[in-house]
Amino acid sequence: MFSKSCEYAIRAAIYISAEGSMEKKIGIDDICEHIEAPKHFTAKILQILTRNKIVSSQKGVNGGFYLDKKQNNKPLIEIVYATDGSDVFCGCGIGLKECSESEPCPLHEKFKGIRANIRSMVEESTIEEMAKKLTKGNGFLRVE
Amino acid sequence: MFSKSCEYAIRAAIYISAEGSMEKKIGIDDICEHIEAPKHFTAKILQILTRNKIVSSQKGVNGGFYLDKKQNNKPLIEIVYATDGSDVFCGCGIGLKECSESEPCPLHEKFKGIRANIRSMVEESTIEEMAKKLTKGNGFLRVE
DNA sequence: TATTCACAGGATTTCGAAAACATATCTATT
DNA sequence: AATAGATATGTTTTCGAAATCCTGTGAATA
Numbered sequence: 239m240f241s242k243s244c245e246y247a248i249r250a251a252i253y254i255s256a257e258g259s260m261e262k263k264i265g266i267d268d269i270c271e272h273i274e275a276p277k278h279f280t281a282k283i284l285q286i287l288t289r290n291k292i293v294s295s296q297k298g299v300n301g302g303f304y305l306d307k308k309q310n311n312k313p314l315i316e317i318v319y320a321t322d323g324s325d326v327f328c329g330c331g332i333g334l335k336e337c338s339e340s341e342p343c344p345l346h347e348k349f350k351g352i353r354a355n356i357r358s359m360v361e362e363s364t365i366e367e368m369a370k371k372l373t374k375g376n377g378f379l380r381v382e
Numbered sequence: 383m384f385s386k387s388c389e390y391a392i393r394a395a396i397y398i399s400a401e402g403s404m405e406k407k408i409g410i411d412d413i414c415e416h417i418e419a420p421k422h423f424t425a426k427i428l429q430i431l432t433r434n435k436i437v438s439s440q441k442g443v444n445g446g447f448y449l450d451k452k453q454n455n456k457p458l459i460e461i462v463y464a465t466d467g468s469d470v471f472c473g474c475g476i477g478l479k480e481c482s483e484s485e486p487c488p489l490h491e492k493f494k495g496i497r498a499n500i501r502s503m504v505e506e507s508t509i510e511e512m513a514k515k516l517t518k519g520n521g522f523l524r525v526e
Numbered sequence: 527t528a529t530t531c532a533c534a535g536g537a538t539t540t541c542g543a544a545a546a547c548a549t550a551t552c553t554a555t556t
Numbered sequence: 557a558a559t560a561g562a563t564a565t566g567t568t569t570t571c572g573a574a575a576t577c578c579t580g581t582g583a584a585t586a
Contacts, residue, residue, distance in 0.1 A: 239383050239475065240475070240476070240477075241543075241544090242477065242543075242544060242545095243543085243544080245476045245477035246477070248476050248489075249476055249477070252488060263562095265561095265562070265563090266562080266563075274479075276544080276545055276546080277545095277546085278545065278546050278547070279544060279545050279546075281563075281564085282545090282564090282565085284563085284564095285563080285564060285565075288563085288564085295562095295563060295564090296552095296553080296562085296563080297551070297552040297553060297561090297562055297563045297564080298551095298552055298553025298554055298555095298560095298561070298562055298563080299553060299554040299555065299560070299561050299562065300553085300554065300555095300561085300562080301552085301553070301554085301561075301562045301563060302562075302563080303563085314489075331383065331384070331503075332384070332389045332392045332393055333384075333386065333389035333390070333393070334522070334523070334524065334525065335418075335525050336525045337522075341522050341525070341526065342520075342521060342522065343521060343522060343523065344396060344507075344511075344512035344513075344515040344516065344520075344521035344522075344523075345392075345458075345503065345507065345512070346521070348503045348507065349503065351499070352496060352499050352500055352503065355495070355496050355499065356496055359475075359489065359492045359493065359496065363488075363489065363492065367488075368488035368489070369488075371488040372488065376486075376488075377486060377487060377488035377490070378478070378485050378486065378487060378488075379478070379487065379488075380478065381478065381479055381480045381485070382485065385573075385574090386573075386574060386575095387573085387574080407532095409531095409532070409533090410532080410533075420574080420575055420576080421575095421576090422575065422576050422577075423574065423575050423576075425533075425534085425535095426534090426535080426575090428533085428534095429533080429534060429535070432533085432534085433534095439532095439533060439534090440532085440533080440582095440583080441531085441532060441533045441534080441581075441582045441583055441584095442530090442531065442532060442533080442581095442582060442583030442584050442585095443530070443531050443532075443583065443584040443585065444531085444532085444583090444584070444585095445531075445532045445533065445582090445583070445584085446532075446533085447533085
C-alpha cells in the first residue's frame, strides 16, 4: 500500500515524537535500532521529512532529530504526501492508468470507499496520538 | 496493494469471461491488447491461473482461454491467492514483520478494518459479475 | 502423418525501489 | 581555532519484481 520509504518514515516520526524533545534530540542510530530499519536508507528519508518541516533536526555535537509542538500535531497524511505523493489515494485497484467515475474499472465502485478509508486513517491520526500509544505500551514499532 | 501480476490476472480473467466461452476461446494476443498488458508476462500469469483451475485453456489450432460455468462464478479472491498469496490480508500497514492484537503497531486498530474491507471486496465479487459490467458498458479494463 | 497454430514452461534480461557508501557540512565543546 | 560528533547530500550498488526470449508440447486440420 505504502512504499518502504513511507513505512520507515511513519515509524521514525512516531518514535522521535515518543522519545524526543527539543531538549532530548534523537540520533539516527537510536532511531534505526528501535524501529528496525536500515540506517543509511532511513537517514535519507529523514532528510526528506526535515526538508518538508515534518521533523526538526540539529547538526553537530548533541544533535539529532526532534519534533516541536506544531509538528507533533501533524497528521500522518503529511508524511505520506512527502514520501509517496498523493497517487496512493487516487490510483486504481487493478492498475488502470485512468480510472474514474466516467470510465471506471469493474471494481471501482467497491474500491473507492476503501481508498477513502485509507485516506481518513492517515488524515485523522496525528503523530503525537500514535506516539502516545507507544508510551502507554499499547503500540509497537518493531518486534520485541 | 496487489502486485502487477495480480492486477493483470484479474483484468485478464474478467476479459476472458466477458468475451469468451467454450465455443469461442480467446487468444493471448487478443487478451493483451484489450487489457493493455505485456504479452509474454501475461502469458506466464495465465499459466498460473490455468494450473489453479481458475481459467481453462486449449492448445493447438483454434485454441485459447475460456471459463466454464463453475469458473465464472469464482470470486476474485481466488485470483489474489493464486498470484499474491494470502499475505495481503494479514500484513501490517506500516511494515512490521509481526503485527497482531497482542503486539499491534499504532495504526493497527484503524487498519484492520480496512484490510477486512479489501478482503470482502474480492471475496464478494465474482469474475462473472465484473464481466457483466463490461458487457453493459459500465466497466472498462483499459483506457479507451 | 505432416504441418501449423497456440499455450506451456524454463532461462534470461531489464528496471526501479531499496539499501549502502563516501564525502561534505554544520555545531558544541575544549 | 581545532576537533569530534552529528546530520546532509550526491553517487553507487544490490536485489527482486517485472518483462522478455527461446524452446517444448499438445491439438486441429488438410
